[in-house]
Amino acid sequence: MVDSNNKTLGETLRRNGVSRRGFLKFCTATASMMALPPSMAPAIAAALDKARRPSVIWLSFQECTGCTESLTRSHSPTLENLIFNHISLDYHHTLQAASGHAAEAAKEEAMHANEGKYLVVVDGSIPLGNPGYSTTAGISNLQTLEETVAGAAAVIAVGTCAAFGGLPKADPNPTGAVSVSDIVKDKPVINVSGCPPIPVVITGVLAHYLTFGTLPDLDQYGRPKAFYGTSIHDRCYRRPFYDKGLFANTFDDEGAKRGWCLYKLGCKGPMAYNACATVKWNEGTSWPVESGHGCLGCSEPDFWDAGGFYNALSIPLGEVSRTASVAAAAGLVLGAAAAGLNYKTKSEAKKRHGRVTVEDLEKTS
Amino acid sequence: MSALDKIPIQIEASATTGPYHRNTLPLLHEIAHALRRFQAEGNSTTLDLGAIPFGPGDEQRLLDFLGTGEVSAKLDAMGDTNIWESAYAGVWIIEHKNASGERVAFQIEITKLPAILETQPEDIEESLIKLQEALENPKTGVFV
Numbered sequence: 010m011v012d013s014n015n016k017t018l019g020e021t022l023r024r025n026g027v028s029r030r031g032f033l034k035f036c037t038a039t040a041s042m043m044a045l046p047p048s049m050a051p052a053i054a055a056a057l058d059k060a061r062r063p064s065v066i067w068l069s070f071q072e073c074t075g076c077t078e079s080l081t082r083s084h085s086p087t088l089e090n091l092i093f094n095h096i097s098l099d100y101h102h103t104l105q106a107a108s109g110h111a112a113e114a115a116k117e118e119a120m121h122a123n124e125g126k127y128l129v130v131v132d133g134s135i136p137l138g139n140p141g142y143s144t145t146a147g148i149s150n151l152q153t154l155e156e157t158v159a160g161a162a163a164v165i166a167v168g169t170c171a172a173f174g175g176l177p178k179a180d181p182n183p184t185g186a187v188s189v190s191d192i193v194k195d196k197p198v199i200n201v202s203g204c205p206p207i208p209v210v211i212t213g214v215l216a217h218y219l220t221f222g223t224l225p226d227l228d229q230y231g232r233p234k235a236f237y238g239t240s241i242h243d244r245c246y247r248r249p250f251y252d253k254g255l256f257a258n259t260f261d262d263e264g265a266k267r268g269w270c271l272y273k274l275g276c277k278g279p280m281a282y283n284a285c286a287t288v289k290w291n292e293g294t295s296w297p298v299e300s301g302h303g304c305l306g307c308s309e310p311d312f313w314d315a316g317g318f319y320n321a322l323s324i325p326l327g328e329v330s331r332t333a334s335v336a337a338a339a340g341l342v343l344g345a346a347a348a349g350l351n352y353k354t355k356s357e358a359k360k361r362h363g364r365v366t367v368e369d370l371e372k373t374s
Numbered sequence: 375m376s377a378l379d380k381i382p383i384q385i386e387a388s389a390t391t392g393p394y395h396r397n398t399l400p401l402l403h404e405i406a407h408a409l410r411r412f413q414a415e416g417n418s419t420t421l422d423l424g425a426i427p428f429g430p431g432d433e434q435r436l437l438d439f440l441g442t443g444e445v446s447a448k449l450d451a452m453g454d455t456n457i458w459e460s461a462y463a464g465v466w467i468i469e470h471k472n473a474s475g476e477r478v479a480f481q482i483e484i485t486k487l488p489a490i491l492e493t494q495p496e497d498i499e500e501s502l503i504k505l506q507e508a509l510e511n512p513k514t515g516v517f518v
Binding site for chain 1: 397420421422424425426427428429430432449451452455470476477478479481489490494495496497500
């Protein structure tokens with residue numbers, strides 16, 4: 010439905026019988042959601058009262074739908090739902106009722122009716138290796154992205170796949186996966202990384218756009234500073250144990266039972282920037298560290314290849330150091346053999362995936 | 375009650391007898407500073423507890439310490455909001471829930487009276503219209 014309901018958010022809520030107190034409560038929760046100080050609630054109320062429905066086109070590329078799951082499985086009815094009720098989600102593979110030509114026509118209509126004003130949300134990476142790896146209606150992801158983004162106000166890359174290439178880009182990157190910002194250079198791109206991102210962070214970015222009509226401040230990776238401004242480590246409730254040098258050394262030792270720091274068990278909290286430590290998951294019930302497992306650093310570029318989830322950050326990364334440690338233990342010859350084997354495996358993997366064509370894909374299906 | 379509450383979990387130690395993560399005490403000092411500022415300058419402060427990295431039991435420790443004072447109120451707008459003054463006058467605790475009873479915001483306000491309790495001018499305007507309509511078209515039998 011394109012531009013069929015151009016009421017402001019304030020009008021929409023009032024029409025649904027929401028009192029001013031209810032609206033202020035909504036704004037308080039929105040301020041909290043956007044990680045803004047509570048004193049901003051009146052300013053948010055004034056801005057949201059006048060906010061109009063933006064058109065949103067959601068494109069899914071090389072992804073697992075986990076990002077959409079994260080958003081839609083959040084508790085309901087929620088603030089997220091209210092925000093989503095207010096945007097005009099004109100195209101979303103998984104959620105839309107229309108299919109085939111009708112769905113594609115809806116996207117075209119939304120793009121033309123809201124030229125220069127609509128938001129594009131992308132989840133999934135874009136394969137450059139072979140257009141046949143991922144298509145929609147026979148059109149490659151690359152072409153779909155370029156065409157859709159041409160008339161957009163901004164692009165929101167949701168999830169680590171869209172933001173940084175993610176799991177599809179993990180070594181040896183068989184599909185030649187790249188991120189949205191590798192392709193889109195002439196529009197603002199906001200990266201909402203995480204595997205998946207916290208739902209409230211996705212809606213927080215949309216709420217910011219709704220509220221202020223602008224995009225939030227971004228860090229060096231194009232992520233909103235409000236949510237990615239501090240490391241997991243700095244906001245972790247176990248941080249005092251790190252400062253005192255109290256660590257869990259195994260998952261069932263006394264330190265683990267007493268809730269000490271998980272750094273030595275591979276926690277990537279010191280290099281991971283995300284809001285999990287405060288926003289938490291599953292209705293604010295818990296988050297990985299509170300459940301006794303270290304942070305995987307899923308909101309960071311190339312987290313999948315960061316040297317092993319259970320290696321402490323102080324252990325050096327990469328093949329060179331692994332080869333060196335093998336060589337020290339078993340002699341240079343064995344080390345060289347291990348490195349050779351590793352290289353062979355990698356190059357075979359690259360060879361195996363590198364030559365796949367559309368015809369090959371059709372043959373195997 | 376959410377579906378998560380139905381998962382049976384055996385709790386070995388209560389939240390407040392488990393390890394103390396030392397995140398409550400600094401917050402209590404912040405509240406004390408804010409209360410002193412309010413007394414001296416009249417400036418209210420709102421603390422968003424959603425932004426505080428609480429560990430297991432920290433929130434309960436905070437609430438136990440603050441206790442319950444003379445006033446409590448319930449607001450029914452897009453779900454319940456529970457508001458109560460702590461045992462320390464001027465320190466209010468505000469818990470906003472959605473229609474499913476899930477928390478959407480949790481704050482401590484250091485003030486005379488939380489702003490959300492005051493009747494809003496927009497609601498008074500609406501109220502006046504509704505009252506006028508009700509007086510002009512009373513339900514049958516009301517004033518008999």
